[in-house]
Amino acid sequence: MSPLRPLDDDSAYRALQTHDARFDGRFFVGVTSTGIYCRPVCRVRLPRRENCRFFGHAAAAEQAGFRPCLRCRPEQAPGLSGADAARSLAEAGARLITHAVAAGEQPSLPAIAQRLGITERHLRRIFQAHLGVSPIDWQTTQRLLLAKRLLTDTTLPITQVAAASGFGSLRRFNAAFAERYRLTPGALRRATGTDPGVRPLRLPWRPPYDRASMMAFLAARPLARVEAADDAGWWRRTLAVTHHGQTLHGWIALRLDEDAAALEVAPTLAPALGTVIERVRHLLDLDADPARIDPALASLPVAVRPGLRVPGCIDGFETMVRIVLGQQVSVAAACTLAARLVERFGAPLATPWPGLDRLFPSPRALAEASPEAIGTLGIVRVRVGALQALARAVDSGTLALHPAAPVEDTLARLRQLPGVGDWTAELAALRVLAWPDAFPATDAGVVKALGGLKAAQSLPLAEAWRPWRSYAVMQLWQSLVDRPEETDR
Incomplete structure (x- = not known):
């Protein structure tokens, strides 16, 4: 095997x-x-x-x-979930390489090894032992599969496809394509016979998938002028993506069909399609494996909904801001505060939909704003300090907020910031870092769903749900949805 x-x-x-x-x-x-x-x-x-x-x-x-x-x-095809990646350094390295390729980056093996805290030689050895290929082979496959998607699903010129998928030159791209696929990029584009830009992209998942709960979660946390849902089941939002050192602006629209997510992407974001797809897969938790997760939650004191996923995020910084704003206030109040930030500091953006016309503020915009300007929005001073410290850390590059970031190191950096305690860090692990074993024991919804158990009592109980405690949290939150006295996050 x-x-x-x-x-x-x-x-x-x-x-x-x-x-x-x-x-x-x-x-x-x-x-x-x-x-x-x-x-x-x-x-x-x-x-x-x-x-x-x-x-x-x-x-x-x-x-x-x-x-x-x-x-x-x-x-x-669906990828590997966070739990799979955590099983070995080799798989963690594979996720780092895959993330870098999606972003159009060209990570060096020494840099990947340094991120994992091992030598380059050891990285090569564990890749061969656990994955059966070298790190370079893994990286080349990810680049070529991304290029194949760009050739099929976009109208980008082949030279731009080569650059977007991380090849340093068109010659190297053509040579790698011919060696692996035995045809040229142009021949593949002609062979697919598709009409890019007309049909939505399809992002499959492993069934079952609780579509209703995922869309309800997103709809319950609206961000005015940035996100919007319609009666036809489409959820749309604006988005800024950094690709090859350039910030691209645009929009995405997604809908959950019977067996896959349908995704439409603005043409302006086409060069960063790999990153956009990676973010959407994270947002919708499309790589989870319910066959492994759901049976492990059998001892939960609530009914387990098959295929319930953990909503991730489309932008790590934005979600961390919203988590900080949500400290000790309701979801509705946090959405109101986030909308005020968008109104005051978000850059304008034209989209095909009226009312969807701003980007979420960038880390630099919040880092450079005066505390007084943020405070006038109704955000208390201690929260202003936390937001600006977070913005400075992300803008400077000392803090990375995405699923490929090392969990322990990232959480340690977060906890060093003012205003970031255990609840905030656990929510970051659950939604931003895609860690499947986060457990915010002090969360009001978790406490209520467990009948009022305090952290000292619920943490030992939750040991039975490892390594899927993030999914246990979602099941607990979901059990409150139909209750009038619901406390949600």
Whole structure:
């Protein structure tokens, strides 16, 4: 059985026969008769068992000489959740590389090793041992799959696709593409026969997925002029993304369909499509594996809703600001304060929708604002100090707020900031860092759902829910939704 793959070959073939979406992204199948590798949900003609080779991830399939299927599109498969990445340094390194590739960066192996606190030699060794490929092979696969998506889903010129996917030159991009996929980027774009910009992108998940709860969570926390939901099920928002040192502005629109999220992206954000997709997958928790999570929560004192996900965030700084504003106030009050920040410090942005016309304030905008200007919005002085300290840390680069950031180090840096206590840090771990085992024991909603248990009592109880305590928190919060006396976060 190859690294990361949860099934033996016979079980994997049965999952392929039934197109079992629970294993989408958990393994890939290479077909020796065609030289192509597919997702288990692929709807092409079922290959013969003797022609199938099974791999734990796309990089292993490509290293074995298989090229990605143009129909099921392996670059669309759900990724690994935070719990998977935490199992080993190799997987943590893989997440760091994947995050950097999505951002169009070219991380060096020494830099990745330093982030993990190990030597470059050890990084290479554990990658080979746990993932079966080298860090360079993993990075090349991620770049090429991102490039494949850009070629299929955008109209970016091929030179821009090469740059956006992290290749230093068009020559290197063409050579890597030809070596792995045995056709040119232009030939692949012609072969897909798609019409970029007309159909929404599809971002699949592993079922079940509680769509209603996710959309209700987002709708209950509206941010005027930045976010908006409509009666047709679309949720839209403005967005700023830094890509190759340049800040791009635009909008996204998403809807949760029966088996995938539909995503539309403003043309201005097309060069940063990898980052946008990564952020949306985090926001909607699309990489979670309910088959592993839900059974572990059986001892919860509330009914477990199948497929309930942990809402992440589209922008780590913005969500941290909203968490700080939410200290000791209701969700509605925090939304009001956040809207005042947007009105006062958010940059204007034109979108196709009236009323959706501002960006959330940048870290620099809040860091450079006078405390008095922020205070006039009704934000108490201690909270103003916390917001500006947070903004300065993010703007200076000393604090990174995204799922690939090291959890322990990031939480330690957060706790050094004024106004950041245990509750704020745990909410950051849960929503910003995508840590599956966060547990804000002092949260009012958690306390109420557990019948008034204090932290000293609930923390020992919560040990039974490791390493999925973040999902336990969501189940506890969800149990309050239909109660008139609900306390939500």
